[in-house]
Amino acid sequence: MTISFPPPSETKSELEGEGLFSPRFGADGLVTTVVTDVADGDLLMVAHMNAEALALTVETGIAHYYSRSRQKIWKKGESSGNLQTVHEMRTDCDQDAVWLKVSVAGHDATCHTGRRSCFYRTVTHRNGRAELAIVDNTRHFNPAQVYGSAGTKS
Amino acid sequence: MTISFPPPSETKSELEGEGLFSPRFGADGLVTTVVTDVADGDLLMVAHMNAEALALTVETGIAHYYSRSRQKIWKKGESSGNLQTVHEMRTDCDQDAVWLKVSVAGHDATCHTGRRSCFYRTVTHRNGRAELAIVDNTRHFNPAQVYGSAGTKS
Numbered sequence: 001m002t003i004s005f006p007p008p009s010e011t012k013s014e015l016e017g018e019g020l021f022s023p024r025f026g027a028d029g030l031v032t033t034v035v036t037d038v039a040d041g042d043l044l045m046v047a048h049m050n051a052e053a054l055a056l057t058v059e060t061g062i063a064h065y066y067s068r069s070r071q072k073i074w075k076k077g078e079s080s081g082n083l084q085t086v087h088e089m090r091t092d093c094d095q096d097a098v099w100l101k102v103s104v105a106g107h108d109a110t111c112h113t114g115r116r117s118c119f120y121r122t123v124t125h126r127n128g129r130a131e132l133a134i135v136d137n138t139r140h141f142n143p144a145q146v147y148g149s150a151g152t153k154s
Numbered sequence: 155m156t157i158s159f160p161p162p163s164e165t166k167s168e169l170e171g172e173g174l175f176s177p178r179f180g181a182d183g184l185v186t187t188v189v190t191d192v193a194d195g196d197l198l199m200v201a202h203m204n205a206e207a208l209a210l211t212v213e214t215g216i217a218h219y220y221s222r223s224r225q226k227i228w229k230k231g232e233s234s235g236n237l238q239t240v241h242e243m244r245t246d247c248d249q250d251a252v253w254l255k256v257s258v259a260g261h262d263a264t265c266h267t268g269r270r271s272c273f274y275r276t277v278t279h280r281n282g283r284a285e286l287a288i289v290d291n292t293r294h295f296n297p298a299q300v301y302g303s304a305g306t307k308s
C-alpha cells in the first residue's frame with residue numbers, strides 16, 4: 001500500500017471541491033461504502049473501509065473492505081470467487097462516504113446468503129408495526145457449499 | 155411516534171428472514187441509510203437514522219434522519235422544500251442498513267450544494283495519489299438563497 005490520505009480540511013468549501021481525496025474517517029476509523037452494480041445501478045451492499053482498505057481499493061481496482069466482525073481487511077469474494085472490480089469510485093460532499101460502481105465476478109452475487117443483493121427485503125408499515133418481506137429469493141450459489149459449515153462470508 | 159422496534163435476534167437465520175423489522179443500531183444508536191431516486195436509481199445521499207427518525211419515516215412516508223452534527227432529528231428538505239417521499243424501504247441481510255427509494259420535491263435536488271446528488275465527484279488514482287474531480291456541477295438551487303447566510307442545510 002503506497003497511497004496515504006491527507007487529513008480533511010476544516011474549511012467547508014475545500015472539503016466540497018477538487019484536489020486530493022481526504023476522507024473523513026469516523027471515530028472508529030471507517031468510512032461508509034455504498035456498492036452498486038455498474039450495469040444496472042442496483043444497490044448490492046453497504047460496507048465499511050479503513051484507510052488500508054480504501055488505499056488497496058484505489059490501487060488495485062478490486063474492492064477491499066474492513067470487516068468489523070472479524071476486525072481485519074476483507075477482500076470481498078476471496079472465498080466465494082465473487083470479486084468486485086471497481087469501474088468508478090465517488091465520494092460525497094463532506095467526504096465521509098464512498099460509492100463504488102462494480103462488476104461482480106463468479107456467481108454475480110454479493111450477499112452471503114447467495115442472493116444478488118443484500119437488500120432482498122422490504123420494510124412496510126402494517127398494523128402499527130414495521131414488517132419485513134422477502135422480495136428476492138433467488139440463490140445464485142449455495143452458501144454451505146461455498147463457505148463450508150463455518151459459514152465465513154467473503 | 156408509535157412504532158417501536160424489537161431487539162435484533164442473536165440467531166443469524168432469524169435476522170435474515172421475514173417477520174418484524176429489528177434494526178441493528180450501532181454503538182452510536184444509528185443505522186446507515188442509503189437514498190436513491192426511485193425514478194432512475196441514482197444514488198442521492200448517505201445519512202443516518204436513530205430509532206425515532208426510522209419510526210417517523212416508516213409512519214409518515216417522508217424521510218427523516220438524525221443529524222450527527224446538529225444532534226437532532228432532521229426532516230430532510232424542511233428548509234429547502236426538497237422533501238423526500240419514500241416509495242420503498244428495504245433493509246439488508248443483517249439489518250444494520252436501510253435503503254430508501256425516494257422522489258424529491260421542490261428543486262429535485264438533494265445535496266446542500268444545490269446539486270442533485272451528494273456524490274458529484276469521482277476519486278481516481280493518479281501519480282500515486284487519490285484525486286477528486288467534479289463530474290456534476292449543475293446547481294438546481296442557490297444555497298445562499300435557500301439556507302441564508304447561516305448555511306444550515308436541510
